[in-house]
Amino acid sequence: MILNSLSLVNYKNFESQVFNFDAKINCFVGANGIGKTNALDAIYHLAFGKSYFNPIALQNIKHGTEFFVVDGSFTKNERTEKIIVSLKRGQKKIIKRNGKAYDKFSDHIGFIPLVIISPADRDLIIEGSDTRRKFIDSVISQSDKNYLTAVIAYNKVLSQRNALLKYFALNNTFNADTLAIYNEQLNTYSKEIFKKRDEFLNVFIPIFKERYEAISQSKEAIDLKYKSDLFDGELINLLESNLNKDKALQYTSVGTHKDDLVFLIDDFPIKKFGSQGQQKSFLIALKLAQFDFIKQQSGVSPILLLDDIFDKLDENRVAQIISLVDDDHFGQIFISDTHADRTEAVVKQIHQSYKLFKL
Ligand SMILES: Nc1ncnc2c1ncn2[C@@H]1O[C@H](COP(=O)(O)OP(=O)(O)OP(=O)(O)O)[C@@H](O)[C@H]1O
Numbered sequence: 001m002i003l004n005s006l007s008l009v010n011y012k013n014f015e016s017q018v019f020n021f022d023a024k025i026n027c028f029v030g031a032n033g034i035g036k037t038n039a040l041d042a043i044y045h046l047a048f049g050k051s052y053f054n055p056i057a058l059q060n061i062k063h064g065t066e067f068f069v070v071d072g073s074f075t076k077n078e079r080t081e082k083i084i085v086s087l088k089r090g091q092k093k094i095i096k097r098n099g100k101a102y103d104k105f106s107d108h109i110g111f112i113p114l115v116i117i118s119p120a121d122r123d124l125i126i127e128g129s130d131t132r133r134k135f136i137d138s139v140i141s142q143s144d145k146n147y148l149t150a151v152i153a154y155n156k157v158l159s160q161r162n163a164l165l166k167y168f169a170l171n172n173t174f175n176a177d178t179l180a181i182y183n184e185q186l187n188t189y190s191k192e193i194f195k196k197r198d199e200f201l202n203v204f205i206p207i208f209k210e211r212y213e214a215i216s217q218s219k220e221a222i223d224l225k226y227k228s229d230l231f232d233g234e235l236i237n238l239l240e241s242n243l244n245k246d247k248a249l250q251y252t253s254v255g256t257h258k259d260d261l262v263f264l265i266d267d268f269p270i271k272k273f274g275s276q277g278q279q280k281s282f283l284i285a286l287k288l289a290q291f292d293f294i295k296q297q298s299g300v301s302p303i304l305l306l307d308d309i310f311d312k313l314d315e316n317r318v319a320q321i322i323s324l325v326d327d328d329h330f331g332q333i334f335i336s337d338t339h340a341d342r343t344e345a346v347v348k349q350i351h352q353s354y355k356l357f358k359l
Pocket residue numbers: 011012013014030031032033034035036037038039059060061062063308336338
């Protein structure tokens with residue numbers, strides 16, 4: 001999977017910009033706030049149809065302009081694939097592959113396998129369970145279309161069930177039959193989601209631990225644990241036993257939408273007990289394991305975006321990661337850094353071609 005060129009129009013701080021990339025290593029360098037992360041985010045946009053950093057689509061249009069266009073030309077399995085994401089104020093976002101617009105954006109997910117490592121990943125440790133579920137979902141759905149379909153369907157039924165619970169409370173009424181339809185549907189989708197998350201983590205956790213050991217070279221025991229209500233039984237029974245609680249809360253309090261990943265260091269939560277360095281190593285290991293997993297499942301090396309990588313690792317470690325391109329483990333890498341010299345020094349150690357873009 002190679003991104004050959006990228007063209008941006010009115011994307012965040014870029015008015016009009018064209019990049020022609022190296023097939024292996026590309027570095028965006030320049031001062032703070034110049035747009036290095038935005039360039040990486042544009043590439044992320046082509047893979048996921050949205051920004052990694054700003055979920056509010058309209059805020060990705062350059063201030064004072066009416067639309068943005070992100071246009072990328074890829075080579076995948078020796079074929080050229082042209083992906084265009086565009087958004088005009090007042091209209092719906094459009095994602096096109098080779099000139100044809102997708103009806104459902106979810107059909108595009110997984111087509112451009114990509115992993116990003118960024119300082120913003122710390123949200124995975126400090127924010128709520130939603131961030132960690134999104135992480136799991138984004139990893140699995142890059143190689144499993146049915147999984148994403150089940151998650152989307154589950155979320156739709158869930159919001160219908162929540163709306164119904166609200167309606168019951170507002171109108172002081174109750175209808176067990178209508179609720180039973182939603183319970184049945186949630187039960188079906190949650191079974192699939194739970195099974196796939198469990199299977200995924202059984203494969204993922206050993207890869208993650210291996211990555212952590214290699215990065216940190218330290219003795220502490222780290223672990224990931226999957227937490228789900230569904231370990232206590234089928235959702236249909238849990239919904240039944242929590243009915244009074246759900247009626248009082250006016251939303252669904254059990255289900256796979258409450259799943260979480262627990263991050264542990266020596267059996268204690270890493271959020272409270274991990275040092276800064278341990279947390280950074282933990283996040284990098286998580287993302288590199290994501291890379292390994294996607295590659296294992298799809299047979300394609302994902303594009304790797306390393307945003308502000310020196311924030312997380314010293315130069316030796318960065319070199320160690322980038323050098324993986326030498327053994328062809330990685331396909332194509334994009335790096336952002338404020339220091340051109342530092343980046344070039346590290347990249348030059350690796351006998352590969354590279355391009356440096358001074359923004
Ligand atoms: N919609 C937008 N329109 C115009 N400018 C925007 C928009 N969204 C973000 N920006 C600008 O983009 C700049 C930030 O760019 P970016 O995060 O890519 O910087 P960076 O080069 O990675 O910096 P750092 O080294 O500090 O991480 C800011 O100046 C911000 O104001």
